[in-house]
Amino acid sequence: MAFALLSAALYVHAQTSITGTVTDANGPIEGVTVQVTGTNRGTQTNASGHYSIEASTGETLQFSALGYTSQSVLVGASSIISVTLEEASGEIGEVVITALGVKRDKKSIGYAVQQVKAEDITIAAPVDVAQGLTGKVAGLNISTSNGLNNASSRIVIRGNNSVTGNNQPLIVVDGAIIDNRPVAQSNTEVTDGIRDWGNYLSYLNMDNIESVSVLKGPNAAALYGARGANGVILITSKKGAKQEGLGLSYNVTSNFTNAFRFQDIQNEYGGGFAAGLWTANPELPKTASGEYYLPTLYGGSSYAAGGSGIGGYHGTIPGGFNTWDIFSWFGASASWGPRLDGQMVRWWDGELRPYSPQPDNRTAYYRQGNETTHNVSFSSGGDYGTVRLSASRTDGTAVVPNTNNNNTNIALGSNLKISKILSTEINVAYNQSNRLNTPEIGTNNSWGKFSVYGMSREYKPL
Structure with missing residues (x-):
């Protein structure tokens, strides 16, 4: 009995604390596994590459990390063992984030998943994270509604699963399920008068994202039940890391938008208005003195009193009919009007101008859009862990007038x-967004309809 106690005491005494640093060619490595071979004693290096483990003389320490060649070191008399790992040659298995938020080798999981790193999302400076994912994930289809900054995006993985139900995937940010439906001010569930004010992904700061994993198929989303039937998009935020110097970072991005292409249209005839629908040979209406005047679509014209011809406005036409009963609510260019031959006509502001085509008049209703984002962040790490604090500010003007937005984000x-x-x-985030107006889509008064279909060819911005 005395001999057994003495042996145990000698064994405990021989076990000492071994410390050291693990590095590679670029400096300290965080997360390296340090294991005493043949035992359950193990640890990992911290953000500075340091470790501490109990081991005895004659035991072997094994150092291993993904992407590096493992190294074994025999414990001797010294209590300090530092090693330098070499990057492994050959192909390294891709590491992805699973539905549980755990890092796993892609080959070891039983479902389809694809991960996109932050630098791949922001490389082209997209206006939001959804557009940054476009073309980077197989089977992921992303479309926007109105083309403006912060417009909501429709995301579908591997096609639609339902004819009438929701086909968009579940969005999970750092383990929290996010409602990515358009914000309350939006009106997107109608066929007429659509207005889009954006959704959650529209306002998410891309500089705070570490990676995005797209989980495909029912097996991938089993953790989320029926909500994940259309797939899951897992977004992992940056948590900071040890940095050289102060750990401060600043970047600025700026996007410019222009109306690139317009539909080809004729420039031989002016707006038809009511006259263009009533007769095959429309003429401009005349004032009481026999002078041509330019008809207006709404409200009539003061020059019509005592004059002749058919005006352009919605109202009565020969025969006692109403235009809306016969022609419905026609637009300014619903049919061909008088030939644009340069005759002088009286405009609604009282000036005489040639009745001639204005091929580029649609460009007057668009401007160069711009969105600029400033982002500053602080990142640090140590034995206690890691921390990252960021702030961003975005200011934008849309390609259509009287529409702008700004966004402030702190995380x-x-x-x-x-x-x-x-x-x-x-994870703590604060977001404040302001927007002035958003254009209607697909209505009789929408910006697109007016500039393409409703703008008569003689119109000249004054």
Whole structure:
């Protein structure tokens, strides 16, 4: 009995604390597994590459990390063992985020998943994260409604699963399920008078994203039940890392938008208005003195009193009919009007101008749009964990007049090591967005309809 106690005491005494640093060609490596071979004793290096483990003389420490060649070192008399790992040659398995938020080798999971890194999303400076994913994930289809900055996006993975139901995937940000429906001010569930004010992904700061994983198929989304039947998009935010110097970072991006292409149209005839629908040979109406005047679509014209001809406005036409009963609510260019031959006509402002085509008159209703984003962040890490604090400001003007937006975002991400076996992640974000107007889509008064179909060829901006 005395001999057994003595042997145990000698064994405990021989076990000492081994410390050191693990590096590669670029500096310290975080997350390297340090294991005492043949035992269950193990640890990992911190953000500075440091580790500490109990081991005895004659035991072997094994150092391993994804992407590096493992290295074994025999424990000798020294209590400090530092190693330099070499990058493994050959193909390294891709690591992805699973539905549980766990990092796993892509080949070891039983469903389709594709991960997109932050730099691949922001490389072309897209206006939001949804458009940044366009063309980067197989089977992922993304479309926007009105082409403006912060417009909501429709996302579908591997096609529609329902004719009448929701086909969009579930959005999960750092484990929290996000409602990505258009914001309350929007009116997108109608066929006429659509207005889009954006959704959650429209206002998410892309600079705070570490990676996006797209989980495809029912097996991938089993954790989320029926809500994940259309797939899941997992967004992981940056939590910070040890940086050289102060850890401050600043970047600015600026996007410019122009109306690129217009529909080809004729420039031989002016707006038809009511006359163009009533007769095959429309003529401009005349004033009481016999002078041609330019008809107006709404409200009539003061020059019509005592004059002749058919005006352009919605109202009565020969025969006692109403235009809306015969022709419905026609637009300014619903049919061919008088030939644009350059005759002088009286405009609604009282000036005489030639009745001639204006081939580029649609460009007057568009301007160069611009959106500029400033982003500043602080990142640091150590034995306690990591922390990242960021702030961004976006100001934009749309390609259509009287429409602009601005967005302010503040975010905090942290990974704290409370003890050797307990850690916690903290994510806090604040977002404030303001927008002036958003154009209607697909209505009789919409911007697109007016500039393509409703603008008569003689119109000249004054």
